[in-house]
Amino acid sequence: MDLDLAGKRAFVSGSTQGIGYAIAEALLAEGATVVVNGRSEDGVAAAVRKLEAAVPGAAVSGIPADFADPEQxxxxxxSLGEVDVLVNNVGVFEIGAFEEISDDDWQRYFDVNVMSGVRLSRHVLPRMLARGWGRVVFLSSESGVNVPADMTHYGTTKAAVIALASGLAKLTRGTSVTVNTVLGGPTYSDGVARAVEDVARAQGLPVDRMKSAIETANQTSLLQRFIEPVEIARLATYLASPVSSATNGAALRADGGALTAAL
Structure with missing residues (x-):
């Protein structure tokens, strides 16, 4: 299917690796111009080179910025300029006991996971409305619906992302601008892969065995495996495209069936 993205300019936050990188690559493959983002200049430059190699002729550039730093x-x-598509992907996660998460940690999670989307959307959404077309896509998580006890800080911010996108969508009534959310499930991103490797090393187990144990431990997952970043990217790219025009204010699941509710 041609998603009609040729000529559109997109910005994807947190896109030097993992799901964000997969979304950037998918958008480029559909003919969009893409601006990627990461915390370091070296990381952004490396992602740009990798994307240029993966998608010959791709129009890709990058802007480094740490979303925990308001000045950056x-x-x-x-530096951003006009964008037709905004993908709010950047996020941080880690397992931690609720009583051990400090105020500073909570603030960092909100700055990166929530306020990044607030600040970017506040910048681009009025311009999209003025031009008469645009797409804003938020990457949330099934953890924002079923908040995990050992990641309460993460789940809380992902619930806030769902609420933020829902509110912004109501500002687009009667226009050709849409705001939607992807509820991702357990995904084998670079960050998750490193976490699995760390746990395997600590327990003296092979990485593949640890990965398999984690996959089968999720009793509600219908997929019974980790989701690949490209599988999340396909849904996000559809929502970023003109062909998704009838979908607005929605939270769409790409969770592998981890959430048990029918809707």
Missing amino acids: VRHLLG
């Missing part, structure tokens, strides 16, 4: 975010916004 201000610089990014000043």
